[in-house]
Amino acid sequence: MATLDPVLAQSPQEFNVTSTPSAESPFRAQVERVVAARDAVSSVVVGQDAIVEQLFIALLAGGHVLIEGAPGLGKTLLVRTMATVCGLEFSRIQFTPDLMPSDITGSVVLVHDDAGVTHPQFRRGPIFAQLVLTDEINRSTPKTQSALLEAMQEGTVTVAGAEHVLPVPFVVLATQNPIEMEGTYQLPEAQTDRFFFKVQIPYPDNAVLGAILDLTTGASVDVPESILSPADLLDLQSIVREVALPTAVRDGIVRFLLESQPQRSESSDEVRRFVRFGVSPRGGQTLVLAAKARAFLEGRFNVGFEDVREVALPALRHRFRLNYDAEAEGLTTDMMLTELVERHVR
């Protein structure tokens, strides 16, 4: 690092800070492109700005998203629009109770070549895409769910003893209906932990609902252009990991993670009484990565406390479980998480 003396010799009023192209401009341009992509999606999916931003955060962090919401709230439109804007190969899988794993991953079939020879050939399933929408994932059996989750975790699928690499970037956006609906299978905790975010899509309010009706029932529907490319997305994902994490923010996250563990004697009475299990280290990693992605999306190159607080709920609500006492008391996961994060991450 160069000496600070020339700078320190000047009075604060003499500083005229201007960014140099070599230092900041490339990243600024990339930030602006991401922001433009986000805004493009938001212009199509009306009234879901927060959800769109969370999806972009997960996209920049390279994570998969579990989207929870009632049917008809524009989940499919949201994912399809994102794929278009980001220039990603899109695939959609509708999960049903009779859906088999091979229906997702693909299967080996016998094909005849031009010479009339018959030989087995792997026919790729819908999982082989850069952006995969798995609709109503909780309607399929756990066996099928686990096939998808293996692909999500490893980035590969193995069929007939052969391993097939999934394309990059590979992002799964899974939707699920609320578990109280009939014909659903709740995802096990170990499987939900593999989702980077769990996003809850709320029912639109009056103004948003009117806008949705106006936009989607007209003579023409605007189709956004592609703003990003898969290469851009991969580059952005690597840049996001370089966003600085100040020690103070990191320490706050650590305190929060430890506090969420009910088995620790140092935990508060509330945690020990109502929490079934706390946030895992993987949850901490997710929290940091999501905070970095959000900071970058906000045009910053360091994580702030606010970034952590903003991404805490989608990153941790499916990794943090309360017990029956909490349910009896009317506590929700979001309520408890919000309280713990506000207490430690500041």
Add this chain to the structure above:
Amino acid sequence: MIAGSSDAVGVVVRRLRAVRWRWRGRAALIGFLATAVVAIGTVFAVRLAARFVGLDGPVVAWALDGTLAVGLIGVGVVASLVVSGAFAPSLTVLALRADARFALHERLTAALETATASTEDSRLVGALRMDAARHAAMVEPAVLVPIPWRRVALWALAPVAFAVAMPGLPDAEAPIAAGRPGSSAPVPMMDVPIEDERVRENVRRIALLLNAEAVARQDDEIAELARTFEDLSQRLASGTASIADVGADLREATDRAAYALGLAEQTGIRAGDGLGDRPEDLGGRSPANTATRRPGEEAPVDEGRGFEALDRTAGPGANEMTLDSLLERLEMDALAQAAPDENANLDDVRFRQGQGDLDDGTYFDSPALQEATAQIMDNIRRQQDAQAREGGTAFDGTGRTGNQAGGATAPIDEGARGALLDDEVDAVDELLLPAVGRPTGRRIELHPPTAYAADATSGVVDDAVDAGAWRPTQAVAFAPEVVSWRHSDVIGAFFTPAVDDRGVADLSVP
């Protein structure tokens, strides 16, 4: 213009250092004010305590106040500087505070960490620093470290008010006045200059009275005391010394004057204190037990009890002769010398005491007075002749021996007084007995105690009265041969300032 990312970190550091300097200044200011307030309280407490333990006097009080105030404030300033220097927040802490206060999303904190951590391999370090430097301009030290000037001004009023009020605070009373009745109570502020002026005036008058007394007695010791009081009076009048400065000298001179004038037993030894009763209660016993021994003079009789008397007059429990009481006694003596008091048993003599007469000299030039004086002089001359014949023993008018009072003084007893006065006073209308010296260096003193030992009409003197005994002067003294106009100066000096105030008017016999 910042060209590099390192310079950008410098911008952040410089800004944070400015914030830290302001924090130090605020800490020093608050510390100084707090110390000043504590110093005020301490000075008040110490001054109060000093009065209880006897550390009194304006010089002591000012020295105490000044030392304490300067010392405490100095310690406070040093402590504030040390605290502001040693406990000043680090740049990291200030960066966090600035980030939170100005919603910078930990930009400054992260940039500062890049200056110390090895993060040069990150592609974002440069962008991060530039971004932080751009936002560092938003950091206002005055906003981040506010100084509550209104509260500071209120706190600063305390030491300022104290500094203004210091000169008016009650100082310790002058040592010379400490022995006065009721002086244990704090002296009100307005009484201090009045009290000082009164003491100065008392010293001046005592010097005058002692001068006259020395001339009258021809006593070198009293003359020396007079010079001492004159010197003290001049020092006080010229302002070269305060009353507190000369307090010890005044006290010593007052004690010496009390002994020299034979007043000690009247203040330190009272009737019924074991040394003997009043002379009229002595009956046939020797009145020598009531005598006060001069310094350097051998004890006459009953030596043990005499020493006891001396010890008790000088002991802690004795009544000390104060400046006021000394002046009072001197004035009473002067009064008595100017006009006979009740103890003189001269009710049949019509004394005249009037300043107007003394001033214009008509009284002293009256033929009646000159005639009476001539008669008295004749009697004295005869007494001296008889005394010379008897080898220094005083004789009364009938040639009988009387008491010899001191080497240079030849007092006569009541018998002599009767012979001198009672027989002659009828010849004059009025008689004035001024306290003046005589050219012969002798002084005639009338001793009422011995009046009981001598027959005034027959002139028989009780031989039990030991020769050489020093007896108190309780009667008027007069100089029969020089009662003339020129002595009016001395008398006038005594009474001119305030005749009425001293009750002299009541004593005058027209």
